[in-house]
Amino acid sequence: MPEETPARPAELALRPVTPALASYLAGSRLAGAGELAFSDGMPDTRLIPYAVLARAYRHAMVASVRHNQLGYGEPAGTPGLRKAIADMLRMERGLNVHPEQVCVVRGSQMGIYLAARLLAGPSSCVVFESLSYPPAREAFRSCGATVLSVAQDEHGLLPDALEALCRTYPVRAVYVTPHHQFPTTVMLPADRRLRLLALAEQYDFAIVEDDYDHEFHYLRSPVPPLASMDRNGRVLHIGSLSKVLAPGLRLGYVVAAERVVERCAAEILLIDRQGNQLTELAVGELMASGELHRHIRRALKIYQARRDFTAACLAERLGGRAQFDLPAGGIALWLRFAPWVDMERLVEDCAGQGLRISNGQIFTQDPEPVQALRLGFGHLTERELDSGIQRLAAALKRQEAG
Amino acid sequence: MPEETPARPAELALRPVTPALASYLAGSRLAGAGELAFSDGMPDTRLIPYAVLARAYRHAMVASVRHNQLGYGEPAGTPGLRKAIADMLRMERGLNVHPEQVCVVRGSQMGIYLAARLLAGPSSCVVFESLSYPPAREAFRSCGATVLSVAQDEHGLLPDALEALCRTYPVRAVYVTPHHQFPTTVMLPADRRLRLLALAEQYDFAIVEDDYDHEFHYLRSPVPPLASMDRNGRVLHIGSLSKVLAPGLRLGYVVAAERVVERCAAEILLIDRQGNQLTELAVGELMASGELHRHIRRALKIYQARRDFTAACLAERLGGRAQFDLPAGGIALWLRFAPWVDMERLVEDCAGQGLRISNGQIFTQDPEPVQALRLGFGHLTERELDSGIQRLAAALKRQEAG
Numbered sequence: 014m015p016e017e018t019p020a021r022p023a024e025l026a027l028r029p030v031t032p033a034l035a036s037y038l039a040g041s042r043l044a045g046a047g048e049l050a051f052s053d054g055m056p057d058t059r060l061i062p063y064a065v066l067a068r069a070y071r072h073a074m075v076a077s078v079r080h081n082q083l084g085y086g087e088p089a090g091t092p093g094l095r096k097a098i099a100d101m102l103r104m105e106r107g108l109n110v111h112p113e114q115v116c117v118v119r120g121s122q123m124g125i126y127l128a129a130r131l132l133a134g135p136s137s138c139v140v141f142e143s144l145s146y147p148p149a150r151e152a153f154r155s156c157g158a159t160v161l162s163v164a165q166d167e168h169g170l171l172p173d174a175l176e177a178l179c180r181t182y183p184v185r186a187v188y189v190t191p192h193h194q195f196p197t198t199v200m201l202p203a204d205r206r207l208r209l210l211a212l213a214e215q216y217d218f219a220i221v222e223d224d225y226d227h228e229f230h231y232l233r234s235p236v237p238p239l240a241s242m243d244r245n246g247r248v249l250h251i252g253s254l255s256k257v258l259a260p261g262l263r264l265g266y267v268v269a270a271e272r273v274v275e276r277c278a279a280e281i282l283l284i285d286r287q288g289n290q291l292t293e294l295a296v297g298e299l300m301a302s303g304e305l306h307r308h309i310r311r312a313l314k315i316y317q318a319r320r321d322f323t324a325a326c327l328a329e330r331l332g333g334r335a336q337f338d339l340p341a342g343g344i345a346l347w348l349r350f351a352p353w354v355d356m357e358r359l360v361e362d363c364a365g366q367g368l369r370i371s372n373g374q375i376f377t378q379d380p381e382p383v384q385a386l387r388l389g390f391g392h393l394t395e396r397e398l399d400s401g402i403q404r405l406a407a408a409l410k411r412q413e414a415g
Numbered sequence: 416m417p418e419e420t421p422a423r424p425a426e427l428a429l430r431p432v433t434p435a436l437a438s439y440l441a442g443s444r445l446a447g448a449g450e451l452a453f454s455d456g457m458p459d460t461r462l463i464p465y466a467v468l469a470r471a472y473r474h475a476m477v478a479s480v481r482h483n484q485l486g487y488g489e490p491a492g493t494p495g496l497r498k499a500i501a502d503m504l505r506m507e508r509g510l511n512v513h514p515e516q517v518c519v520v521r522g523s524q525m526g527i528y529l530a531a532r533l534l535a536g537p538s539s540c541v542v543f544e545s546l547s548y549p550p551a552r553e554a555f556r557s558c559g560a561t562v563l564s565v566a567q568d569e570h571g572l573l574p575d576a577l578e579a580l581c582r583t584y585p586v587r588a589v590y591v592t593p594h595h596q597f598p599t600t601v602m603l604p605a606d607r608r609l610r611l612l613a614l615a616e617q618y619d620f621a622i623v624e625d626d627y628d629h630e631f632h633y634l635r636s637p638v639p640p641l642a643s644m645d646r647n648g649r650v651l652h653i654g655s656l657s658k659v660l661a662p663g664l665r666l667g668y669v670v671a672a673e674r675v676v677e678r679c680a681a682e683i684l685l686i687d688r689q690g691n692q693l694t695e696l697a698v699g700e701l702m703a704s705g706e707l708h709r710h711i712r713r714a715l716k717i718y719q720a721r722r723d724f725t726a727a728c729l730a731e732r733l734g735g736r737a738q739f740d741l742p743a744g745g746i747a748l749w750l751r752f753a754p755w756v757d758m759e760r761l762v763e764d765c766a767g768q769g770l771r772i773s774n775g776q777i778f779t780q781d782p783e784p785v786q787a788l789r790l791g792f793g794h795l796t797e798r799e800l801d802s803g804i805q806r807l808a809a810a811l812k813r814q815e816a817g
Binding site: 084086123135151261280284 | 426427428429430432436440457458460461463465468469472473476479480483484485486487488520521522524525528532533534536537550553554557587621648649661662663664665672674675678681682684685686687688689690691692693694794
């Protein structure tokens with residue numbers, strides 16, 4: 014009798030990736046060599062103030078030796094950086110917070126993830142606008158929440174639609190990007206902000222305010238964040254230093270009531286224990302010395318010029334084939350196409366020309382077609398923008414021709 | 416009619432901290448000024464090679480400018496560091512891995528957390544030795560797993576007891592620290608390792624091998640990790656650069672089958688997107704150049720001398736009041752006390768003398784009393800060790816006297 018081949022052992026069963034995350038991942042991989050990509054709103058890493066950053070790291074290293082600071086530290090962040098962030102938020106966003114209300118995290122994604130860990134659970138519902146940020150939606154879903162979609166219009170979230178959801182479902186949190194709605198870039202009007210806060214009180218939910226690129230705003234007096242109007246500790250305000258300094262440094266923060274920050278710190282102990290102290294010391298110095306502020310002002314001018322160039326270029330080359338509203342802030346715009354445009358074909362056609370764009374469909378979990386794309390202009394020079402828009406225009410014209 | 420005072424709005428309901436985590440946190444806070452603490456096995460941050468590290472950071476900054484590397488990168492880590500880690504594991508641990516099997520994470524805690532995210536679920540059971548590492552247990556519990564205790568003896572985990580659990584419960588993963596059992600420091604014998612791997616196959620569970628201080632081993636030929644004997648991709652091997660370089664840099668790694676590493680990367684996208692690229696570049700250089708290896712050899716000699724000093728000092732000052740086995744590796748030892756010692760009183764009494772020790776009870780979730788403590792000696796000089804052991808001896812003598 015021939016020996017039986019032993020059965021191939023079963024592979025380890027792992028929790029699967031959700032289809033929504035998989036499609037977002039596929040749509041947002043980094044640009045390859047020689048490829049242009051409009052991204053979903055990346056900063057230009059060529060603007061990173063390397064010399065200034067290198068000096069701050071040198072100082073941080075010296076301070077680490079002197080104060081023996083590269084051991085285990087506080088999960089909520091180094092005291093200097095927490096204070097620098099609180100100071101910045103007080104001066105520039107009208108947020109009256111003290112350092113104990115600031116938790117340093119690894120980029121805004123970790124702030125979102127912590128919010129999901131604290132607020133979501135197997136029987137909870139979390140609301141996102143129909144068009145929103147997929148990694149945030151998936152973070153909440155991965156922590157057990159049921160993710161609901163609320164309708165939005167050209168000004169953002171519709172409070173009446175949200176209230177209807179709250180009447181039916183146990184809504185525990187609402188995720189919003191009121192400063193520059195992701196992906197549509199619009200600013201949530203004051204009356205809807207007040208209504209949102211009132212609903213949070215009435216239906217006992219938390220507001221996760223992702224203020225991911227607050228600093229890049231082109232109006233003279235930007236609207237203060239929702240958190241500045243929060244009287245009852247219902248808002249978890251999330252910010253990032255990735256966009257204003259360097260994504261590769263992984264620095265962000267959660268601002269919330271002290272007890273929420275303490276809970277964040279306890280979660281951090283389970284997730285990654287604490288942040289990179291050297292980086293926290295270095296960036297704390299850049300903030301305290303005003304260097305970061307100066308860098309942001311320089312970058313802001315460049316981004317504003319790129320926004321204006323992009324707008325002019327789109328108007329000239331695309332004509333009536335696409336519409337957009339000039340965003341008041343941020344480093345991306347939302348380009349809407351007529352119903353005759355086949356978005357999937359457009360994405361493929363552009364890829365063939367070495368231009369990567371993402372189908373706006375990746376931003377929603379709803380079945381309705383999204384005839385739009387998010388066009389990040391911040392990371393490209395005018396020459397690159399022009400070249401990319403030319404390719405997009407050519408692809409559109411080919412489609413129009415049949 | 417007087418106006419009604421509005422009811423104070425309910426506070427946001429947050430997921431609570433588990434009691435086990437709370438007690439571990441309380442027991443393991445950092446030493447205050449003027450306080451001595453035996454810790455649970457911290458490295459000596461005074462040994463960090465600051466000059467070498469500073470130079471590597473300078474080089475990393477230059478490389479970042481040249482290759483524009485501080486933007487968004489790969490969630491599984493920078494290619495250079497993944498390769499450096501794979502090379503090190505091949506040469507020093509007999510792990511035949513390629514870079515695609517390495518996922519860079521923020522300290523070993525994040526490796527544990529990722530394992531918990533991938534393996535644990537609401538109806539799964541995860542097994543820990545009765546005495547184990549509480550943040551690991553809590554990470555799995557926080558991801559929904561039921562945590563079971565398996566009995567251990569003076570050589571570590573008892574395979575028969577594990578098999579009995581596997582027959583009764585749906586065991587999905589077993590967490591072990593076979594190189595230096597945490598907290599008891601013993602090495603898991605070869606026959607139990609083989610048995611553990613066979614059980615993993617038979618009962619279809621994963622082995623999470625936390626090799627947290629592999630490098631600090633004082634035998635000429637350290638035993639290779641479980642992962643080196645793993646034929647079927649059942650072991651998730653977790654390592655750390657915190658202990659050998661600097662905890663404050665937050666670098667660790669997960670080594671596993673490629674599909675497991677890919678799933679880790681997808682989780683990372685939800686949790687913190689990616690690591691700190693500057694740090695990864697800098698440490699990748701330290702590894703490739705051999706600087707890290709040289710530093711580890713220097714530190715190892717110091718730690719071995721401290722281990723021997725601690726052993727001699729304990730034998731001399733404590734006499735028969737406590738027993739220990741000289742650990743073959745690691746930077747802590749497990750000090751066992753006679754039944755007459757009141758551990759809580761001992762902890763309090765030492766605290767009164769400016770010496771922080773942790774009651775061994777914090778390492779278990781079982782009700783049986785733990786008449787022992789983990790004495791971390793690596794972070795203290797001989798003078799500090801002597802002073803701490805004197806205080807411990809005095810507290811014991813006071814208790815003995817009544």
